[in-house]
Amino acid sequence: MPRRHGSLQFRPRKRARTQKATFRSYPELEIENPKLVAFPGYKVGMVHVYMKEDRPGKLLQGQYITLASTVVESPPINVVGVRAYRGTPYGLKPITTALRIVKEEKNKVIPRIRLTMGKKNSIDNLDKALPKIEDNLSEVEEIRILAYTRPDLAGIHKKKPEFLEIPVKGADMAERFAYVKSLVGKQVSIFDVFKTGQLVDVTAVTKGHGWQGVVRRFGVELLRHKAGKGRWRVGSLGSRHPPYVTWRVPRAGQTGYHKRTEYNKRILLIADPTKEDSIDVTPKGGFKNYGVLRTHYVLLSGSIPGPAKRFVMMRDPIRPTYDELPAPEITYISSVGWLKK
Numbered sequence: 001m002p003r004r005h006g007s008l009q010f011r012p013r014k015r016a017r018t019q020k021a022t023f024r025s026y027p028e029l030e031i032e033n034p035k036l037v038a039f040p041g042y043k044v045g046m047v048h049v050y051m052k053e054d055r056p057g058k059l060l061q062g063q064y065i066t067l068a069s070t071v072v073e074s075p076p077i078n079v080v081g082v083r084a085y086r087g088t089p090y091g092l093k094p095i096t097t098a099l100r101i102v103k104e105e106k107n108k109v110i111p112r113i114r115l116t117m118g119k120k121n122s123i124d125n126l127d128k129a130l131p132k133i134e135d136n137l138s139e140v141e142e143i144r145i146l147a148y149t150r151p152d153l154a155g156i157h158k159k160k161p162e163f164l165e166i167p168v169k170g171a172d173m174a175e176r177f178a179y180v181k182s183l184v185g186k187q188v189s190i191f192d193v194f195k196t197g198q199l200v201d202v203t204a205v206t207k208g209h210g211w212q213g214v215v216r217r218f219g220v221e222l223l224r225h226k227a228g229k230g231r232w233r234v235g236s237l238g239s240r241h242p243p244y245v246t247w248r249v250p251r252a253g254q255t256g257y258h259k260r261t262e263y264n265k266r267i268l269l270i271a272d273p274t275k276e277d278s279i280d281v282t283p284k285g286g287f288k289n290y291g292v293l294r295t296h297y298v299l300l301s302g303s304i305p306g307p308a309k310r311f312v313m314m315r316d317p318i319r320p321t322y323d324e325l326p327a328p329e330i331t332y333i334s335s336v337g338w339l340k341k
Contacts, residue, residue: 005219006250013217016205016259019311020162023203023261027318031170034179038166038315039193040149041074041298042156043204043306045287049268049299050332055322064331069268070304071281072202072312075153075295076187081146082180083165084133095136098129099146100184130181143168143176145183149311155291156309169316190270190296196327199264199317204306208257218250260305264321265314268328269299283335299333 026037049069053060081099085092101123133140144165151158168176194200214220215232223231237245245251273280273293281299286292289308304312332338 006217008248010258011247013258014254015208015257019205020164021203021205021259021311022164022313023201023315025318026167026169027316029169029316034168034170034176036145036166036188036193037169038313039074039190040077040162040164041072041190041312041314042151042154043304043308043310043312044071044073044155044290044293044297045308046070046303047281047283047299047334049330049334051268052329052331054326054328067268067301068303070265070300070302071287071293072298072300072304072314073154073156073293073295074190074298074314075150076189077147077149077164078187079145079147079183079185082130082133082184083144083146084136084140084177085142085144086136086139087141092142095140096129096132097146098126098133098184100124100126126184133177137173137177140173140177143173143180145180147188153295155286155294158309162311190298194267194270194298194314196267196270197325199266199320199322199325200300200314201261201263201317202265202300202304202312202314203259203261204304204310204312206256206258206260206305207307207310209255211253212255213252214250217252217255220250262302262304263319264317265304266301266325266328267298268301268330270296271299272296279333279336279339281333281335 023038029035029037047069049067050064051067053063053065055061080101081097083097084095086095103122133143144167146163146165148161148163151161168180170176171179209216213232214234215222220234223233223235225231227235234250237249269279269281271278271280272295273282274295280293281297282293287308298314306312331340
């Protein structure tokens, strides 16, 4: 039987349920002050960077290397609520949800979170919900903010935001609760969550390729040119018994548009292109299939899943390969030119 190159870990290989890819687990941070552990963005495109290799243990440490990098535009998010969870034998269960959504946000946010408001123009139950969380603080195992993205501030032509839950980690639960209370009704930028040089994990829905044959989908070898009735197919579907085709045999089907996670992408740069003293990595004419950067962006090492304009989620690394890395020494970015000579 021709060799199959596709992994059996990713089953079933069907289309993702939604483009809003999120994480199912988050790392526990041993830090003094509470902080958000994830932040959303939109994939822009790729550039290459000329920088000094400063990762310990690398063969070229201290020398200059060229690194492929991905630009992710990350406009600020608006925090509209808090949700607290208690731990049970069946997983996390919500204690209550505190929301404050004003009239201007109703048409933008409410349809995305599927709330039944009737004729109300706004939601505000902070006075009832926050004291309930505070009274049950000993039972709270995880606390998260409720926020929505601002794609209208980015370079993509999109109106509907994504509604997200983002956990808060670090310090003790009382400090986390005080921190999330202070965030409700405010904007949070990526500068408040990540710093240059650190590692992040990235999840997104990959580029879709529709229905593809078994050679394109699993990378099996082409049969010899005299083999039966075709070359672009599997040579054998298996033995006579069991009398059915097992799930391990590569078959044609949906290719791409799957949720995938990339681990330990280093943040090479966080910048605001609207400021004069900041670096704008937008090439002349804008990025292909995206356009011009209009707000905060992140430069990540390597590639990430998905095409341009795809929603991506970044979090603190759950299995980091380095404890802490400094801000890299970048001398050249392909879309900008030499930063220093």
